[in-house]
Amino acid sequence: MSATNKLKIFNDPIYGFITIPNTLIYDLIQHPYFQRLRRISQMGMSYLVYPGAHHTRFHHAVGCMHIMQKAVQTLRFKGVTISNDEENALYVAILLHDIGHGPFSHAMEHSIVEEVHHEEISLKFMNALNEEFEGKLDLAIQIFKGEYHRKFMLQLISSQLDMDRMDYLKRDSFYSGVAEGNINSDRLIQMMNVQDDALVVEEKGIYSVEKFLVSRRLMYWQAYLHKTSVVAEMTLTKILKRAKELTQKGIVLPCSEPLSFFLNNKITMVSFDEDVLRIFALLDDYDVLGAIKSWQFHSDFVLSSLSKMIINRDLLKIILLDEKADNEKLADYKNKLMALYTISDKEAAYFVFKGKLKNQAYNKESEPISILKKDGTIENLVDSSDQLQVRALSKAVTKYFICFPKVLLDT
Template identity: 70%
Template sequence: MNKVNKLKIFNDPIYGFITIPNSLIFDLIAHKYFQRLRRISQMGMTYLVYPGAHHTRFHHAMGSMHLMQKAVNVLRFKGVDISQEEEDALLIAILLHDIGHGPFSHAMEHSIVTGVSHEAISLLFMERLNQEFNGSLTLAIQVFKGEYHRNFMCQLISSQLDMDRADYLKRDSFYTGVAEGNINAERLITMLNVVDDELVVEEKGIYSVEKFLVARRLMYWQVYLHKTSVVAEQLLMRVLKRAKELSNKGVDLKASSALTYFLKNDINKSNFTIDTLDVFAHLDDYDIVSAMKEWQYHDDFVLKNICSMIINRDLLKVKLKDKKHKIEDVQAHKERLMKQHHISAEEAGYFVFTGEVSNQAYELKSQNINILSKSGKIKDIVKASDQLNLKALSKPVTKYYICYPKE
């Protein structure tokens, strides 16, 4: 057999060429667990609002790894000692940080699996891969869990200015066409430094950080929490919830074997075993879409109508406002629906519901973004900035929505 060249390059629309640095990372990318990310959309149902948003978790993981390579090079240039083993650990941890995402990224966590986050599943995948790759992911797992003694490395993976956020803001902005999210990731990384084992941004980069935080706020309101995206994701969760209810009652639903397993079994944190992980590894967006295409013709009123809404993009009406919606308004919509279609209050609850969305661009008490001044002083970005809006960005803003069928 011919030897495979493992030092490949990818052509990425955001950064240009992305290089795979070594054969271990090549083998991880080539692994079926990672290749599955090609079939998991990065932004769930957002393509129903922004037609270009069809990029995947695979794109994002590769981009995050590329930015981590740049960050390591910048920090080394500034005299920060990072060994080859530590670099590999950083690249592996960021590459695999989202490997545990289920179909459409978040819908499954809130419907057919109980109390198991995608982070927990990512960790299970990494531990499984560590066995397969003879312990070569041990350090990466430590960094991913935030347990490594060099704190700045953990911050590069997960903090308020990590390589994950740096990639997804720029990438999601590009694929949605929402220019407000287009941050200068390269400049942000170039301004990084380490002081007393903490990640800091040099004073010259303060405006790039300000732009980053404003972009994050705008992307949340304009894209991630767009009311149509919210209602589409809520409907998707309700499809899976209803399918699970029907399966528990013995109703036979056409679905892939992987999806059927999760519909027929109550999976939670305590029984998410290695066998469950193997089944989960076969589950992706395609299972859900093909199931909905079948279920839109099912006898069950709730299941068929919600599936039809998503497939044909004929969604519920959604209203967003600053105050909670009145209970009597919700009840009126429910009663109208019950009377019109002769359905129960429980069934009407699938089509009429309320909820809330919250946006906080910066958390003052959580892994602060610190600015390093020329004098050597370190200040939180809110105190260092002359941009008055930044303090406002650190306060959560909550809006309330109501969803109900169109007249």
Template identity: 65%
Template sequence: MASSNKLKIFNDPIYGFIRIPNTLIFDLIGHPYFQRLRRISQMGLSYLVYPGAHHTRFHHALGSMFLMQKAIQALRFKGVELNKEEEDGLLAAILLHDIGHGPFSHAMEHSIVNNISHEDISLKFMEELNDYFNGSLTVAIAIFTGNHPKKFLNQLVSSQLDMDRLDYLKRDSFYTGVAEGNTNAERLITMLNVVDGNLVVEEKGIYSVEKFLLARRFMYWQVYLHKTGIVAEQLLINILRRARFLIGEGSTIKASSTLQYFLENNIQKENFGDNVLRLFSKLDDVDIMSAIKEWQEHEDIVLSKLCKMIINRRLLHIKIKKEPIDISKMQNRMEKVKKEYKLTDKEVSYFVFSGKIENKAYNKENQNINILRKNGKITDVAKLSDHLSLDALSKTVTKYYICYPKEAV
């Protein structure tokens, strides 16, 4: 293999120049498993709402690694002990934390495979890459799984104030144009410290934490749980569900060989072996979109209609309410759509359905964001904050939705 300069830089629209810190990171980025992230959208079908939201998991992984470099510098400056092995482990863990995402990120997490999360698949990728790189990711895997004796290392990768969240809020805010989601990640990182092996934020950074939590709440309601995005995501899930059903009935469904495999087989945690992992590594947004373009001309009216809705952005109508959806109203709409589209009872469920969405910006019961006060005491941010709404952010807000074709009702 031809040699190349392994200390390259990426020009990122959020942070400017991102430097590759070592040859292991360079080689990980160059591996086909990681390059696949260029073809996995960060925000699923949110570009149907926010046209600029075409950034990828590749962008996000590099940005998270950049913030981790800043966090390592900030903690070392304050005397926190971090050796070279732990530094490399942190950088590799955050770089690979999302490598297990399937097509369109969260939208299809339980459609391609069943009962296995993207975190589980990320771990499988990391274990295989560890074999490939002769054990170089052993520390990274210990950090990623929370098995490293220094707990703050895992908290930098996965907690309520980790480098993952700091990057995706700032990045998604930038690409959607939703300014309310923008956070001062650099200041928050500067305020980090470690006490008794756990990550804390110094008291003078409390207002930055409040802003971060509020930004997260705004982004969930305005972007991640936007009603049009919800409809598009559910249509995508229904398309895959219908394709699986038709294959089970003996119909011919054209798709890439990789997608075909996952449609024809029920892949779960128990049978997700090395061969399945390698097939999964070849699956990305391109497989799904090319299939949807093909299926819009399928003879099955349900599959055809669903695909055309996505391709032409003629989505279902959605209503969001504070109370559960009235069953009689739901059945009334189903009857009208059945008659209009000439569908069976089973078929109409692809076009008329309900569900719920939840938003909880801060979890007081798990991995608290702790503030290091000037007197040396550690206090949960929700107790210390004088912001009236911060305690409310720790309560789960649930809303209910119903989707249906407006022209048929």
């Protein structure tokens, strides 16, 4: 039997050809845990706003690994010592950084897999894979957990200017068609360096960093926090909550076995063991969408109505507000809906609700982006920039919203 050629390349629409650097990376990509990411959308329900936004977390993870290769190459060129083991660990850590995302991740985290964050699940997957690969992921896990002594390595994976953000901004901009999110990741990586074991950006790259932050702010308002994306994700969250509520009352809902398991059980970090991880690894977007297609015909008014909204893209009305929603107005909408459909206050709350959106492109209180000046000193980006917009981008902007059925506009 001929041996498998593991030195493959991907043709990526963002970067061109992406090379798999070694056989371990190939085997990790081929693993069913990672292949599942082909069935997990990167931008959740955003395709209901931007029809092209159907790319997956698989695309994103492989793209992150590719630009990590460029980062390692750049830093080595500038005299930063990175051993072969450290290099490989960086590739593994960035490749697997999102492996814990579930279908429509944020909706899942707020409905049926409560209290367990996707980063914690990613770590569980990495530990399980490490056991299977006989300890070859030890160093990658150390870096991912922030336990490795070389701080800049974690910053490449998780910081305010990491490979994750660089790829998703460029990729999401490309697939959604929101041109304002497009960034020059090549330029940003070329301007990176390491000083006192921390990641820095050389002074001449400061405008590229500013453009990156502006793009991040605009992508949040135009894509991730677009009001239709928000109301679609909120609707999906409420569908899953209602499904869990009905299931736990003993009502059997048609759905796949993995989804049924999470509807029937309350999962916490303590109960999230190896068996739960294996079931979670069988769950993807198709389970959720397949179930919703069935649930639109269910006898429960709430479940069927919400499911039809997603399937037919006939969503709730969402209104953005500068100030907190008026509770009296909300109560008025609820009362009208209860009278119109003879439903309870609790059921009406699935259709009439409020919330808030927060957009902060740069958090100056968190670990800052550091600028390496020509004289060798290091400055916080906010202090180094002569542009007032960086200070503006570091301020959180909050908007409020209310949602209610469009039928109430006619009452």
